[in-house]
Every structure is written in structure tokens, then in C-alpha cells.
Amino acid sequence: MPSPSYKTITYQDQRFQLPANALGGERNAPKLKPADELLLDWAYETAGTTELEDIGIYHDRAGVLCTCVRAQKKRFVSNSSGHYSSLKSSYHKNGLGPVPDLVSPLEVMPSGIRINILQVPKSLELFELYLRHLAANAGPETHLACVFQTRYFTPKLVEIAGKYATEVKQSRAYKKARLLLLSDFLPVAATAVPLTEVSYGDISYQQYPGVFSANHIDYATQFMLDEWATNERLTEIDAPLEILDVGCGNGIIGDYLLGRYPKARLTATDISQVAVASTRLNLANHGYQDRAKVMIAASISEIEQPKRFDLIVTNPPFHNEYQTDISVSLDLFLQASERLSASGYLVVVANRHLNYLTHLRRYFDEVITVAENDKFTVYRSR
DSSP states (O other), rough: OOOOOOEEEEETTEEEEEEGGGEEEEEEEEEOOOHHHHHHHHHHHHHHSSSSSEEEEETTTTSSSHHHHHHHHHHOSSHHHHHHHHHHHHHTTTTTOOOEEEEESSOOOOOOOOOEEEEEOSHHHHHEEEEEEEEHHHTTEEEEEEEEEEGGGOHHHHHHTTTTEEEEEEEEOOOTTTEEEEEEEOOOOOOOOOEEEETTTTTEEEOOSSSSSSSSOOOHHHHHHHHHHTTTHHHHHHOEEEEEEEOOSSHHHHHHHHOOTTTEEEEEEEEEHHHHHHHHHHHHTOOOOOGEEEEEEEEEOOOOOOOOOEEEEEEOOOEEEEEEOOOOHHHHHHHHHHEEEEEEEEEEEEEEOOHEEEEEEEHHHOEEEEEOSSSSSEEEOO
């Protein structure tokens, strides 16, 4: 992905260089977004000081909160390795260090932190996973502020929060942002995170909360795999030895391909920690752990070995939270063209309205529409 442009802002008499797309204000007068300002101001007010002893920071999408907050100790919790990459870039840009470790919401933490802030994710499942993570090590003085845009409010946020805290309040709106304030947390046993189950055909798959398409197989993935069984444009692909599944989710695509091509080895990647954990679990449950490598990666360029793949398959994301964003997909197409073997194929399934045909033709000599229905299209490129 192209590097973001940075703008200089001032907060609490300190100057910071931050990604322009993560800031508010005017083009020539950037400032923190109201939601971020609201969270940081709340943290200082609740602590009663202009520098915190420690703070827990959840789902900080661009690393803005972690960069700007004054605290001796920062715990950075996120499901997304992309969030962490943004944080590292921001720390480097501002000459800060060392960068706090990335903590997975699946980890059990040894001790609680009194002041915590959270940018509410689009996924309610992921929101609840963050609350569970915090509540499992909360103390009597633990406080959490969750910020959301008022237009995205749903009563489910309050309902979910009430499962983990006795006190749940809302702040007044500030420039279309609002806080959900939690305190007096209920006891939560630090046990394994409960799994949900989906199926494809007669095969069951388990997954952690927050994996895309929670209650059923993703419909685009199902369409592609159904086609793979009978469509000659897919069945004629020579049996690959090295397969790459980008955006592996719960591992259904990789699992299917390892079953179809018994001599193949799989590399599966995802930006999501709960997705990678789910894929590892399912491939191990089906006896494929010795033929598969599953890793956190935001791009193909992060994969050192193998250098070339005979088959790259993806159902790429086209949303960044609430915003449509195909930049990740376009970067994926470019990198895939550079990592395919001489006889290799890229197979993509995507929502039909995205019209990826034009974009794929920039990087591949041959692009075929393998199948399509009223919602999805499968492309084969080489």
C-alpha cells in the first residue's frame, strides 16, 4: 500500500506528525478527530492528571491515540496487525520509542489497568471480545471509555456492555461523537474464548469471535468453492505445489484446496489475529498442520518463503470499517503478479459491483471471468 501523507497537529501543547487520513479539521488546519480528542480528554480528566501512570488502548486504528497520549506505560490491544503497523510508523515519524507490544484480544493479561480507551469497531463480535479481554483482568477501579460516531450507534452496544459492567453510561455528543462509559466490571473467568461454528458441505469449521461472516460461510467464498468443483476454467488448473490464501478468514478456502490438491503446501495469511488463530485451529483439526503455514501479514511482500506460488487465491476485503476501500485489493493484485510462478494463476472472488476486471488487466496478460451471478464474480488471471 502507498505510504500515507502526514500532517502536523498540536494537542496538549505538543506537536505530532500523524497520517492525514486519520485527522479531522480543515485541509490547511488539521487537528485530531473529535472522537480521538474526546477519548484523550476523558482519560486525563478521569485520571486527574496530565500524564497517566498507565493506559490500555484498544482498537486504535491509526495509532493516533497511542502516539498522542502521555503515559508511562501503554498497553496496545488490537485484533489487526495493520493497526500495529500504523502505530510503528507513527512512533518512527515522531521520534518516539520503544513501541508498545501488540497484545491480542485472545491473550489473557496478568493484571488490569485503571484507565482504558477503545475505538468501537464495526464488528459487534469484536467489540464484545475486547470487553471480555478487559473484564477478565479488571479491578474495582477499572474504567473504560468507548467512542463511536452517533450515526453508527445501535442499542446492541449498550446491551453488550451491560454483560460486562454494572455501570454503563453515555456521554453527551461532541461533534457527532459520543462515549460509552463502563465501570464496576463484572467478574469474568479468564478461560478460553468461546468459539462459534459454521459449515460448508458436511465439514464443520470453528472460529473465534470477530472473524468476518460469523454465522455462516461467507457467500462469496461459497460461490467460488462451489464453482471450483465443476467449472472447467478452475478444474483445468494444473495441480499446484505452492498455494497462497490471502485473507484466510477461518481457513475454509485453504482447507478445501489442501483437500483437492493432496501434494500441495499452503501459506495462509490474514491481517486479523482472530482469523489466523481460527485458520490454525481448523487446519489442525483436519490434519493439515504439517502442510500449512499460517501467519499474520498485511501484504504478500511480508512472506519471505516461498518466493513463488503456483496458485494464489483470495476473497479480498473492500471495506475499512465503514468505508469502502479497494486499495488493499489493488495492491494485492500487483504483488500477486510479482509472486506467481511462470505457469501460476491468481483466482479472485469479489462483489460484482467492484468491477475488478479493469484493475486485474493492468497486471496480468490474461484475465478471464470464470463465473458470475447477480452478486459475485470469480476471476482467473495469469
